Amino acid sequence: MKLRSYSVAGVMLFAALAAFFLFPYNLAFLTRIFIMIILVLSLDLVLGYAGIATLGQAAMYGAGAYAAGLFAIHVWADPFAGLVVGAVAGAALAAVSGVVLMRTTGLTLIMLTIAVAQIGAEIANRMREITGGADGLRGIRPSKILGIWDFDFIGVTGYWYACAVAAFVFGLLSVIGRSPFGLSLRGVHESPERMEAIGVSVFQRRLIAYVMGGGIAGIAGALSAQITQLVSLETFSFTLSAEALIMLILGGTGRLYGAALGTVVFMTVHHLAAANDPFNWLFVIGGLVLTVVFALPSGLVALPTSLKRLSKGDRHARS
Amino acid sequence: MNLLLNIAVDGIAYGMILFMIAVGLSVTMGLMRVVNLAHGGFALMGGAIAHWLIEKGGLPFVGAAALAVLGTVAIAMPLERVIYRKIYGFGELQQVLATIGLTFLIIATIDFWLGSSLLGIPLPETLQRSVDLGFRQLTAHRMTVIVVGCLVILGLWALLERTRFGILLRAAVDNRDTASALGINTGHIYMATFALGAGLAALGGILGAELLPIDAYYPLRYMVLFLIVVAIGGLGSILGSFIAALAIGLVETAARYVLPDMATIITYTLVILFLATRPQGIMGRAS
Amino acid sequence: MKEFRMMTALAAVCTLGVTSAAADDIKVGVIAPFSGPFAQYGTQYQQAIEAYQALHGTTVGEHEISFIYKDVGGVNPDQSRALAQELLIRDRVDYLAGFTFTPNALAVGPVITQSETPTVIFNAATSAINKESPFYLRTSYTLPQVSIPAAQWAFEQGIRTVVTTVSDYGPGIDAEVSFKTAFEEQGGQVLDSIRMPLATTDFTPILQRVKDDAPDAVFTFLPGGPPTFSYTKTYNENGLRDAGIAFLGTAETEEVNLQGLGDMAIGLNTVYHYSPAHESEANRAFLTALTDLHPDAVANWASVGAYDGVHLIYEMVKATGSDGPAAIEAVSSLKWESPRGPLEMDPETRTVIQNVYIREVARDANSGLLQNVEKGVIATVGDLGWTQ
Numbered sequence: 001m002k003l004r005s006y007s008v009a010g011v012m013l014f015a016a017l018a019a020f021f022l023f024p025y026n027l028a029f030l031t032r033i034f035i036m037i038i039l040v041l042s043l044d045l046v047l048g049y050a051g052i053a054t055l056g057q058a059a060m061y062g063a064g065a066y067a068a069g070l071f072a073i074h075v076w077a078d079p080f081a082g083l084v085v086g087a088v089a090g091a092a093l094a095a096v097s098g099v100v101l102m103r104t105t106g107l108t109l110i111m112l113t114i115a116v117a118q119i120g121a122e123i124a125n126r127m128r129e130i131t132g133g134a135d136g137l138r139g140i141r142p143s144k145i146l147g148i149w150d151f152d153f154i155g156v157t158g159y160w161y162a163c164a165v166a167a168f169v170f171g172l173l174s175v176i177g178r179s180p181f182g183l184s185l186r187g188v189h190e191s192p193e194r195m196e197a198i199g200v201s202v203f204q205r206r207l208i209a210y211v212m213g214g215g216i217a218g219i220a221g222a223l224s225a226q227i228t229q230l231v232s233l234e235t236f237s238f239t240l241s242a243e244a245l246i247m248l249i250l251g252g253t254g255r256l257y258g259a260a261l262g263t264v265v266f267m268t269v270h271h272l273a274a275a276n277d278p279f280n281w282l283f284v285i286g287g288l289v290l291t292v293v294f295a296l297p298s299g300l301v302a303l304p305t306s307l308k309r310l311s312k313g314d315r316h317a318r319s
Numbered sequence: 320m321n322l323l324l325n326i327a328v329d330g331i332a333y334g335m336i337l338f339m340i341a342v343g344l345s346v347t348m349g350l351m352r353v354v355n356l357a358h359g360g361f362a363l364m365g366g367a368i369a370h371w372l373i374e375k376g377g378l379p380f381v382g383a384a385a386l387a388v389l390g391t392v393a394i395a396m397p398l399e400r401v402i403y404r405k406i407y408g409f410g411e412l413q414q415v416l417a418t419i420g421l422t423f424l425i426i427a428t429i430d431f432w433l434g435s436s437l438l439g440i441p442l443p444e445t446l447q448r449s450v451d452l453g454f455r456q457l458t459a460h461r462m463t464v465i466v467v468g469c470l471v472i473l474g475l476w477a478l479l480e481r482t483r484f485g486i487l488l489r490a491a492v493d494n495r496d497t498a499s500a501l502g503i504n505t506g507h508i509y510m511a512t513f514a515l516g517a518g519l520a521a522l523g524g525i526l527g528a529e530l531l532p533i534d535a536y537y538p539l540r541y542m543v544l545f546l547i548v549v550a551i552g553g554l555g556s557i558l559g560s561f562i563a564a565l566a567i568g569l570v571e572t573a574a575r576y577v578l579p580d581m582a583t584i585i586t587y588t589l590v591i592l593f594l595a596t597r598p599q600g601i602m603g604r605a606s
Numbered sequence: 607m608k609e610f611r612m613m614t615a616l617a618a619v620c621t622l623g624v625t626s627a628a629a630d631d632i633k634v635g636v637i638a639p640f641s642g643p644f645a646q647y648g649t650q651y652q653q654a655i656e657a658y659q660a661l662h663g664t665t666v667g668e669h670e671i672s673f674i675y676k677d678v679g680g681v682n683p684d685q686s687r688a689l690a691q692e693l694l695i696r697d698r699v700d701y702l703a704g705f706t707f708t709p710n711a712l713a714v715g716p717v718i719t720q721s722e723t724p725t726v727i728f729n730a731a732t733s734a735i736n737k738e739s740p741f742y743l744r745t746s747y748t749l750p751q752v753s754i755p756a757a758q759w760a761f762e763q764g765i766r767t768v769v770t771t772v773s774d775y776g777p778g779i780d781a782e783v784s785f786k787t788a789f790e791e792q793g794g795q796v797l798d799s800i801r802m803p804l805a806t807t808d809f810t811p812i813l814q815r816v817k818d819d820a821p822d823a824v825f826t827f828l829p830g831g832p833p834t835f836s837y838t839k840t841y842n843e844n845g846l847r848d849a850g851i852a853f854l855g856t857a858e859t860e861e862v863n864l865q866g867l868g869d870m871a872i873g874l875n876t877v878y879h880y881s882p883a884h885e886s887e888a889n890r891a892f893l894t895a896l897t898d899l900h901p902d903a904v905a906n907w908a909s910v911g912a913y914d915g916v917h918l919i920y921e922m923v924k925a926t927g928s929d930g931p932a933a934i935e936a937v938s939s940l941k942w943e944s945p946r947g948p949l950e951m952d953p954e955t956r957t958v959i960q961n962v963y964i965r966e967v968a969r970d971a972n973s974g975l976l977q978n979v980e981k982g983v984i985a986t987v988g989d990l991g992w993t994q
Binding site: 026027032122125128135136138141153224227228274281282 | 640641645648676677679680681682683684685687688689691692695696708709712713715716717720721732734738774775776777779803804805
């Protein structure tokens with residue numbers, strides 16, 4: 001088990017290195033993939049591990065982006081300090097809203113998460129003097145990373161910076177996932193009644209997971225604010241939450257590399273479809289999504305297993 | 320006093336439109352328990368077909384609307400067979416993903432067919448006229464929506480509570496295996512109910528087009544709005560959606576009269592407060 | 607610039623098979639939405655660019671000019687910036703163009719300043735964008751540029767009281783503030799300023815309030831598409847028109863969705879810088895070229911913004927090839943005859959100085975289609991919002 005997870009991490013780092021040399025002209029796009037991976041990982045913790053159904057993860061992403069942006073403009077432009085501020089902002093919003101939200105489940109919970117994100121967007125829109133409103137928050141100029149590496153034009157620094165942060169989050173989440181807390185989250189997800197019966201507060205566990213997820217989403221938001229040097233209201237958008245959810249389910253929930261895989265596949269398909277025939281790209285993504293739902297209900301991570309079964313002539317390859 | 324009357328009239332008229340566009344979702348998602356994010360897609364289909372029949376086919380409004388509803392039902396039935404039948408048993412997230420994927424395909428199809436600009440559904444002269452209520456005017460169109468909304472809620476109540484179909488449906492939804500074992504053809508019942516939901520979605524799309532105009536991205540633009548009505552009303556309750564739609568209509572209208580720039584924040588805050596204190600919605604069964 | 611050259615050289619070394627562009631090839635990267643609800647903008651740009659090339663050829667002197675289109679989806683500054691980097695580094699474009707939304711335009715500011723790439727904005731209308739980099743040029747308009755003349759014209763028509771209703775976001779508020787200030791300066795009175803949330807679907811309460819205030823006119827700003835439809839519908843049906851409250855807008859009767867508005871749009875007054883119904887040789891040539899290439903094409907402000915933007919790029923290439931700072935300098939006070947009327951670049955704001963027209967929606971006798979008929983030029987102005 002341990003060996004396998006090390007090899008997965010190794011493969012992913014190798015992929016990051018290979019991508020850097022294979023696509024030196026697409027670093028900006030690859031950097032966006034890293035940021036999105038972090039957001040989808042945060043969703044995996046919340047949804048895949050703790051079973052909290054949400055369509056509003058963008059709320060914490062947006063809060064992190066605006067907090068980090070404002071902090072960089074008015075207080076200190078250090079990138080790592082910005083990430084911390086973004087994480088705190090995301091976690092704080094998750095904590096405040098989570099106290100109410102984590103008491104609910106199902107459709108009600110989904111609606112509440114959507115509503116929180118919408119209110120976030122509306123507040124950012126109305127506080128124009130501070131946030132720039134619909135024009136976006138501009139003037140974010142992060143200083144050198146560790147005082148050494150400046151954010152360069154090609155995006156080399158941005159690439160490795162985002163890659164390092166994504167690797168850190170990935171490592172952090174795999175530790176959390178194996179910790180007693182992580183295991184109790186799975187318990188809360190799979191059989192909340194039993195967990196209550198053995199004296200575990202389901203509400204408390206869910207809230208902690210939601211706050212952690214919020215912090216990680218905040219980091220993703222902060223990272224996007226630093227890389228783009230601009231934050232727009234769209235960081236709160238329903239579309240962003242929904243796309244993150246699609247990427248996660250596409251890859252497979254409850255497994256961290258599933259989140260990474262789903263993000264890479266979705267964004268690459270989008271990038272290629274949008275470059276070749278943007279007008280009809282929805283056909284492609286709609287088809288992809290339906291194919292995964294019906295052919296690979298556990299996500300793309302189940303693909304090797306399914307193929308193996310198919311090659312062995314197992315008639316129940318799909319089950 | 321005049322303000323209160325205005326709020327009441329406009330709030331009810333708006334609430335009725337909300338009800339009409341959300342009632343189809345109340346059937347598929349509320350009764351059949353499918354997280355049907357493609358609801359707006361069926362409303363879009365209805366609106367787009369009606370637009371095409373009126374603009375290109377020269378049909379009168381009523382005829383075009385009726386044909387569009389039938390056309391949507393005709394498309395929905397095979398879709399139920401091919402896609403929905405398979406996802407009834409899925410988990411919520413898989414249902415979300417499948418119905419979003421379907422929504423994308425519907426949007427892409429309409430975009431390909433009619434483009435992404437506004438698809439107007441011109442009303443007949445009689446419905447455009449304003450009716451004098453004494454203290455103000457209201458359009459004949461909104462009065463029609465109020466009447467149709469009342470007919471729909473009465474019709475659904477009669478269908479679900481007073482007919483054999485309603486009894487069978489409730490049996491099939493509550494316990495599908497037992498119902499099948501008792502010899503009820505649950506497949507047919509599900510298909511009929513789904514067709515009903517899709518037909519109502521199309522009708523709502525056409526009648527609501529005055530406020531929520533039809534264009535290819537309609538399903539994504541208003542998805543949250545439909546979901547809120549059903550969530551507030553409570554899953555499984557048509558009457559709950561009806562009350563919820565009216566309540567949302569009144570609250571939003573009041574906010575727009577009194578504090579227009581705060582209307583969105585007020586509405587969402589109230590939604591949060593309400594759902595936090597009553598997660599099962601107005602008429603939902605407590606879990 | 608030096609640093610940028612070095613970086614691109616570095617990137618070039620990293621990959622095999624890079625064909626360095628011939629010196630006389632000029633590439634223009636167009637960043638715009640080609641998918642999603644705003645795909646119409648990208649389509650308009652592309653069609654207008656093709657029309658311009660059909661009329662003026664694809665070469666300027668010894669330079670062959672080509673366009674590379676990139677889809678940004680919607681309001682998405684992250685994507686906009688990433689695309690700009692990709693275009694500059696991989697495709698080695700000499701000019702950037704497009705930009706429908708303000709955040710997307712602002713996001714490329716630091717990039718184009720560093721690479722010294724002239725960037726022509728076809729649409730984004732927030733005045734402050736051009737302050738963020740000396741390499742922005744704008745062939746669209748800014749909101750004060752049309753709102754202030756609207757206020758002055760309204761006062762001249764004998765309108766003394768107005769209620770403003772604008773969508774509650776940046777552009778809407780810019781329009782409201784400019785209109786209100788200018789109208790009150792004239793001596794008019796703004797009875798009420800209503801800001802409508804972007805999510806507003808039912809405009810009845812807002813317009814009922816306007817009706818109760820009984821002003822001479824209602825000034826409005828809405829984002830295009832569905833809200834405009836509901837708003838104008840409600841304006842008619844709630845009897846504001848019958849009560850003699852004049853409608854005063856800007857882009858609300860935009861041509862792509864105008865036919866969808868139907869008869870209720872007839873008689874609406876708007877103040878704007880372009881109507882395809884403009885009577886001129888240049889406009890007819892543009893429209894003919896456009897419909898020859900795309901029989902279904904509808905020209906609107908986005909098309910003419912792109913058309914004039916390409917003209918600007920051609921002039922820059924003609925003057926200096928691909929030297930960014932020199933190119934900006936070369937066209938800083940360029941004058942030309944555009945399909946919308948006479949245009950002139952303002953060296954300070956780098957936004958066009960243009961005619962602003964008062965228009966009224968009417969049905970064309972021949973085609974039976976609705977159009978914005980120009981009733982007259984009400985001002986010739988540059989970006990009036992620059993110093994605010």
